[in-house]
Amino acid sequence: MKALYISGEWKESGTVYRNINPSDTGDCVDTYAVASAADVTAAVAAAQGALGEWSSSTPQQRFTALDFIGTEILDRKEELGRLLAREEGKTLPEATGEVARAGQIFKFFAGEAVRNSGEHIPSVRPGVEVDVFRQPIGVVALVTPWNFPIAIPSWKAAPALAFGNTVVLKPAELTPGCAWALAEIVSRSGLPKGAFNLVMGKGSVVGDALVRNSGVAGVSFTGSIEVGRSIAKTCADRLAKVQLEMGGKNPLVVLDDADLSVAVNAAVNGAYFSTGQRCTASSRLIVTAGIHDRFVAAIVEKIRSLKVDDALAPGTDIGPVVDETQLQKNLGYVETGKKEGAKLLHGGERLKRVKTGYYMTPALFTETGNAMRINREEIFGPVASVIRVKDYDEALAVANDTPFGLTSGICTTSLKYASHFRTHADSGMVMINLPTAGVDYHVPFGGRKGSSYGSREQGRAAAEFYTTVKTCYTAP
Ligand code: NAD
DSSP states (O other), rough: BBBBTTTTEEEEOEEEEEEETTOOTEEEEEEEOOHHHHHHHHHHHHHHHHHHHHHTSHHHHHHHHHHHHHHHHHHHHHHHHHHHHHHHHOOOOHHHHHHHHHHHHHHHHHHHHOOOOOOOOSSSSSOOOEEEEEEEEEEEEEEEEEETTHHHHHHHHHHHHHHHHHHEEETEEEHHHHHHHHHHHHTTTOOOOSSSEEOOIIIIIIHHHHHTTOOEEEEEESOOOHHHHHHHHHHHTTTTTEEEOOOOOOEEEOTTTTHHHHHHHHHHHHHHGGGGTTTEEEEEEEEEEHHHHHHHHHHHHHHHTOBOOOOTTTSSSOOOOOOOOHHHHHHHHHHHHHHHTTTTEOOOOOEEHHHHHEEEOOEEEEEEOOTTTTHHHHSSSSSEEEEEEHHHHHHHHHOEEEEEEEEEEOOOHHHHHHHHHHHOOSSEEESSOOOOSSSOOOSOBBOETOOOOSSSSSSSGHHHEEEEEEEEEOOO
């Protein structure tokens, strides 16, 4: 059994979770301890206990710990990539890439720990000096989803620790393996006991107890909009700081003047890679009339060439869906799309492979309208729709007509349209001639409207959430 990590000790539990490989349901990755409410209380108390020591640690101590973690993750990226592919189902190259990114994130925030600086500002009053500096907020709860099981815990834990906070991490129930591996590395990084704690288990029990704990000063959450909304309400009640990253219904606009192969590659990557299980996935392909038929023919040809199979098998382009519930949800949306009058041009069926897993063919709908449910609700699977529009103006209006606003993309060779789109797209991130998914680790990440709430994650923007500003007046 892989244990909880509380106050620098490994703690087993009477209840365990069996972590099943979605590519092969006969393969149990491992068993993981499930935390009780008392374990959550103990983890928060441990984090509070470590706060004095860690918040007063030197930038060099923080650098050394984070650099150690980043180095080990990078050194073990093949092994951890296999674990990730096995428990979550993204392909081995995708999984290895995610692990490498987690290592780079720790390296980046190791640097941020020593770069943390303030401002010295002349006072408007004679004989007074003003200094503005950042301090940690306290104990932070990190609640993370299954689809990036090492990158997301890393992009929350690394800045939290870099700025002197202490952490309780609650990973998704479906993917505890990568979070446990991260905790094991952290346990050897020289952090004080209790500075980093891991509690695993169900969101409705363990996650809920964590976000309600009055010892938690801030909650950084990534997941669905429903859970995000309820966490925001809980935090508002006790005025705790909160940051939410949630769903997407990201548009990729393809204009008549686009390079067809660039557009098709961006659409296929954005819509179907990582089995479409990315908050940044391109689920709405908004295509102008002049290129529509050529684009549809080329994308269908490309989709047909994709191999859906075991995430660990060489040559697999698309791994399985994460579990049976998500697979049934995806197939349900395929039926909804058909009932709404969309034309299912390709895929959308359950697939059998040598091993029993949650496989489905990538689905493409055409002749869809932006008001259809398949174009308004996040599906979170390999299902994309083509929406035909007459021109750029209509494309932009359709792209922005969504309750979400995480990322949006445009494929065009026109500087005029690219420039207009990046100003007027109502999303936190904009991609030009690139997939809507796939971001750098050193710049802000986040969206607008129903996709995000609170300050941005990652890059230098991460300091906004993980620190609080102090303004100090001195009369020397
Ligand atoms: P989810 O909301 O079901 O769960 C996310 C986390 O919250 C899990 O750890 C879960 O156990 C926990 N949780 C569930 N109920 C809780 C409660 N009542 N109190 C406290 N914690 C609770 O999401 P998921 O299914 O794991 O992930 C998929 C979702 O995540 C999608 O909507 C996707 O778009 C979103 N996502 C967003 C981003 C982003 O950065 N915007 C990135 C990745 C995933």
